[in-house]
Amino acid sequence: METQERALFRAIAPSAQYRTHFCGELRKSNVSETVKLAGWVHRKRDHGGLIFIDLRDHTGIAQIVFEPHLSDIFRQVEHLRVESVICVEGAVIARAEDAINPNLPTGEVEVVVKSLSVESAAEPMPFPIADDVPTSEELRLKYRFLDLRREKLHRNILYRSKIISEIRRYLWELGFNEIQTPILTSSSPEGARDYLVPSRLHPGKFYALPQAPQQFKQLLMVAGFDKYFQIAPCFRDEDARADRSPGEFYQLDMEMSFITQDDLFKVLEGLFEHITTTLSQKRIMQLPFPRIKYLDAMNRYGSDKPDLRNPLVIDDVTAIFKNSSFKVFASNAEAGRCVKALKLKGRANEPRLFFDKAEEFAKKELGLPGLAYIRYKENGEVQSPIYKFLSDAEKEALINALRIETGDVVFFAAGAWEKTCKAMGAMRNYFAPLFELDKDLLAFCWIVDFPMFEYNEEEKKIDFSHNPFSMPQGGLEALLTKNPLEILAYQYDIVCNGIELSSGAIRNHKPEIMYKAFEIAGYSKEEVDKKFGHMIRAFQHGAPPHGGIAPGIDRIVMLYADESNIREVIAFPMNQKAQDLMTGAPSEVTPKQLRELHIKLDLPEKHK
RNA sequence: GGAGCCGUAGCUCAGUUGGUUAGAGCGCCUGCCUGUCACGCAGGAGGUCGCGGGUUCGAGACCCGUCGGCUCCGCCA
Numbered sequence: 001m002e003t004q005e006r007a008l009f010r011a012i013a014p015s016a017q018y019r020t021h022f023c024g025e026l027r028k029s030n031v032s033e034t035v036k037l038a039g040w041v042h043r044k045r046d047h048g049g050l051i052f053i054d055l056r057d058h059t060g061i062a063q064i065v066f067e068p069h070l071s072d073i074f075r076q077v078e079h080l081r082v083e084s085v086i087c088v089e090g091a092v093i094a095r096a097e098d099a100i101n102p103n104l105p106t107g108e109v110e111v112v113v114k115s116l117s118v119e120s121a122a123e124p125m126p127f128p129i130a131d132d133v134p135t136s137e138e139l140r141l142k143y144r145f146l147d148l149r150r151e152k153l154h155r156n157i158l159y160r161s162k163i164i165s166e167i168r169r170y171l172w173e174l175g176f177n178e179i180q181t182p183i184l185t186s187s188s189p190e191g192a193r194d195y196l197v198p199s200r201l202h203p204g205k206f207y208a209l210p211q212a213p214q215q216f217k218q219l220l221m222v223a224g225f226d227k228y229f230q231i232a233p234c235f236r237d238e239d240a241r242a243d244r245s246p247g248e249f250y251q252l253d254m255e256m257s258f259i260t261q262d263d264l265f266k267v268l269e270g271l272f273e274h275i276t277t278t279l280s281q282k283r284i285m286q287l288p289f290p291r292i293k294y295l296d297a298m299n300r301y302g303s304d305k306p307d308l309r310n311p312l313v314i315d316d317v318t319a320i321f322k323n324s325s326f327k328v329f330a331s332n333a334e335a336g337r338c339v340k341a342l343k344l345k346g347r348a349n350e351p352r353l354f355f356d357k358a359e360e361f362a363k364k365e366l367g368l369p370g371l372a373y374i375r376y377k378e379n380g381e382v383q384s385p386i387y388k389f390l391s392d393a394e395k396e397a398l399i400n401a402l403r404i405e406t407g408d409v410v411f412f413a414a415g416a417w418e419k420t421c422k423a424m425g426a427m428r429n430y431f432a433p434l435f436e437l438d439k440d441l442l443a444f445c446w447i448v449d450f451p452m453f454e455y456n457e458e459e460k461k462i463d464f465s466h467n468p469f470s471m472p473q474g475g476l477e478a479l480l481t482k483n484p485l486e487i488l489a490y491q492y493d494i495v496c497n498g499i500e501l502s503s504g505a506i507r508n509h510k511p512e513i514m515y516k517a518f519e520i521a522g523y524s525k526e527e528v529d530k531k532f533g534h535m536i537r538a539f540q541h542g543a544p545p546h547g548g549i550a551p552g553i554d555r556i557v558m559l560y561a562d563e564s565n566i567r568e569v570i571a572f573p574m575n576q577k578a579q580d581l582m583t584g585a586p587s588e589v590t591p592k593q594l595r596e597l598h599i600k601l602d603l604p605e606k607h608k
Numbered sequence: 609g610g611a612g613c614c615g616u617a618g619c620u621c622a623g624u625u626g627g628u629u630a631g632a633g634c635g636c637c638u639g640c641c642u643g644u645c646a647c648g649c650a651g652g653a654g655g656u657c658g659c660g661g662g663u664u665c666g667a668g669a670c671c672c673g674u675c676g677g678c679u680c681c682g683c684c685a
Contacts, residue, residue: 047648048641063645081636101645124636127619131646133634134620138677191685211685238684365680467685503685565678576678 018087024060026106030092035111037062038087038119040149041080042130051077052110054130055088063101063110064088073116083129083149085120088113137567141581144572156569160557162279164231167252170274174267176227176254181216183209183233189531190468192236195247203598209235212550215535217255218469218507221546222538229254231553239576243499243555245566246578251502252556255548261490261506264547265289265446268494272444280560282440285309289444289494297447298418302340302425304450307498308443310432314424315341317412320397326389328372332414339414340424343402344431348375348383348409358411361430366423372412376404386412429498437497439562444496449473452489453520464521466491469535470505471547472517479516494551496559504549511539 019038021030039057051066051074066077080086090113101107126142127135129149140147147153168178187194187208194208210216212234220228232253240246256264269288276282285308297304300313318338321329329339347354355373362371374384387395402410411427413420452472454465462484464470470489472478478487490506508514514536518528529536557569567573574580594601 043645043647045644045647046641047644050642050644052644052647054645061645065643068642096643099643099645104645107645124618128635131634136615136619136677139619141677188685192683214685236684239682241684242679244684464685469685577676581677 022059023055023057023062024105026062026092026109026111028094028108031094031109033092034089035092036087036089037064037111039085040129041082041084041086041122044077044080044082046078053077053080053086055086060106061104062106063104064090065110065112066116067112070114073113076116076118080118081122081124083122083125083146084118085122087117087119089115137575138581141567141573141575144582148571153568156557156561156563157571159279159561160553160569163275163557163560164553166275166278167229167231167271170271171227171229171254174227174270176229177225178230179220179225179228180230181210181213181220181232185210185216188215190464192238195235195237198597198599200596200598211236212251213253214467214469215532217253217548218535218546219538221255221257222541222543224257224544226258227254227256228548232550237578240574240578242565243558245554245570246574246576249566250553251550252553253548253550255546257544257546259506259545259547261448261492261547264504264506264549265291265492268549268551269444272442272496275556275560276442282442282560285441285443286445289446291446291448293449294447294451295449298421298425302421302423302428303498304447304493305495305498305500306425306445307429307432307437308445309435309437309441309497310428311435312342312344312428312431314421314428315343315402317341317398317401320394320401324389324394325391326386326394328386329412329414332420336417337415338417338420339412340420341398341402342411342413342424342427342431343404344409344411344434345405346407347434348377348407350409358427358430362413362423362427366426368413368423371427373409374398374412375409376406378407380406442496442559444494447493447495448491449488450491450493451485452487452491452517453484455485461522462520464517465489466503467505468518468521469507469514471508472513476510476513476516479513479520484520490547492549494549499555499559501555501559502549502551504547506545506547509539509543509545511536514539 016036018036020036023037023039026035037055037057039055042054042056042061044054045052049068053064053066054061055064066074068074088111090111092109092111095101095108095110125146126139127133127146129146132150132152135147148157172178184197184207187196187206188211191211194211197207197209199205199207210232213230213232217228217230230253232251233248234251235248237247238244254267256267265288273284273287276284290308292300292306294304297306299316300306301308302314316338317340318333321339322333324330324333331337332339355375358373359371362368372384372386374382374387376382390398398404398410402408404410411424413423413427415423451465452470453462455461456463466489470491473488473490474482491503492505493503494501508517514532515525515528519525523531554566554569558564558566561569563569572580572582574585579585
């Protein structure tokens with residue numbers, strides 16, 4: 001059977017000037033053939049009278065042998081450093097039984113070299129390529145082209161390529177069209193900070209790099225393309241995180257016409273099932289993905305991106321303490337406040353340090369005043385800093401509500417609803433290592449029914465909580481009759497193992513609903529016309545109902561490649577301060593360039 | 609903007625309560641070696657202990673500042 005490498009080879013290297021075979025494809029069946037190989041010197045073993053080189057190319061490693069009777073070649077090889085690029089020609093021979101290397105797919109054969117061409121002699125490496133030794137991030141980024149040669153990163157980048165390829169194949173077969181949208185566009189008033197590009201032809205005006213192709217993809221639906229997708233670069237001037245590349249990242253941007261939320265969910269579930277089965281050994285926990293209302297997610301998991309592999313669930317015990325003599329709990333039983341409990345089965349007898357560390361985490365990392373707990377110890381004793389403040393009725397109600405058994409421990413937090421939920425969610429994550437979560441289990445879920453609006457405490461006004469173009473549930477009537485903060489949107493997130501892969505929404509395609517929604521968020525009709533006139537005009541000329549989503553490509557690859565840092569799945573990432581340590585970006589430009597752009601610098605003191 | 613951790617040879621690291629000439633493994637250079645596959649053996653070169661200041665008889669170590677890398681908070685419609 002012809003290998004994939006072989007087929008590829010025929011396609012790209014018919015001339016055989018440099019090579020007739022890839023290193024990784026040589027097998028016993030090639031014995032006695034004369035072959036040409038080309039690649040990098042992975043390792044060299046010089047025995048004085050005999051030199052072995054592990055020759056590496058994109059497909060794998062082959063051992064080649066240099067014998068001393070070809071003295072010119074031999075002398076050259078003696079001084080050859082690792083990572084030099086060479087082309088060789090020689091005969092494939094079977095290795096002696098005791099010389100077979102079972103760790104290499106090509107380990108049953110080797111190539112006895114009869115001619116050599118050194119294409120590129122390498123200087124000593126700043127860090128080893130063949131050995132996976134830890135290396136400082138700074139060096140790795142500076143010499144990214146070398147780091148990319150190393151096995152893990154090389155594999156990750158190829159894996160990313162395969163995932164993107166399967167996404168394209170899958171969506172193409174479902175009738176999606178791949179369409180490019182502008183990179184130089186206009187600044188959007190909402191959202192993250194923009195990257196700006198000065199205009200030469202229009203002094204004082206700027207393009208913005210798109211934070212996402214949001215408006216363009218909706219306009220493509222208005223244009224009747226029915227189903228669109230794009231592997232879209234997105235630019236946001238925000239600070240980095242381990243799972244957030246600074247500056248730029250890629251989304252699988254999608255939009256479909258004449259669909260409901262359910263239709264979209266089916267497409268995405270099918271897509272992730274396809275990726276999982278074709279490109280991984282992982283298993284999807286539940287299909288179709290469970291759907292969790294935003295409110296339930298916050299109440300039960302303390303997060304809008306819960307890791308469902310974690311068995312812990314948060315309980316609401318506000319009602320129990322409504323009239324409690326324990327003031328800390330009772331005072332948090334009014335509207336908008338709550339008392340939450342997190343039960344850990346069978347952990348009451350953990351050592352003192354376990355509880356001290358949990359409390360320290362709650363105080364230091366979460367800013368909680370403390371972390372109350374009740375330990376129902378195995379010996380029947382109850383140990384707790386707050387137990388003495390509770391009435392017998394409250395103790396009884398707790399045991400019933402939380403189904404507490406001997407050996408359990410319950411942690412408590414009380415306060416404003418959102419803050420308390422999130423704090424308990426953080427504790428839930430803190431305790432997750434107790435459960436050895438299965439990394440091969442993909443716990444996808446949909447978070448649905450997000451609120452349309454939220455109250456901005458700082459500016460004392462109502463804001464859109466997510467995308468201003470989302471369709472409110474209940475349509476115009478809801479906007480006219482309901483308390484804005486209680487209106488839900490057809491707005492959803494897709495989450496897997498605690499990672500938010502994407503937000504999405506069924507869009508608002510009706511101008512009158514758009515004007516009203518923006519009015520609630522404090523925008524006049526004139527402002528909407530000014531900022532979003534093109535969207536309004538589009539929706540006034542025949543707009544289909546439509547909706548979409550845009551999962552982050554980098555995070556998807558991270559998830560499937562089991563990487564915890566996004567730089568491990570990006571070929572040329574920037575560092576935490578949004579600099580490219582390899583090319584030196586961002587860099588200064590010439591005065592002439594600035595003049596042409598009508599720009600004068602006004603630098604802060606320490607950069608002058 | 610804020611907090612934490614880290615910074616010693618090309619790389620990865622050790623360096624005791626502050627005490628003589630700062631070490632190891634890998635890499636590099638030289639020599640030896642015909643069956644290795646992390647080849648082996650011998651020898652050698654290689655250091656502004658990130659940088660600046662301070663404390664001290666004496667600082668790689670202690671203090672202050674600063675620079676660089678990472679992680680987190682803020683930020684991310």
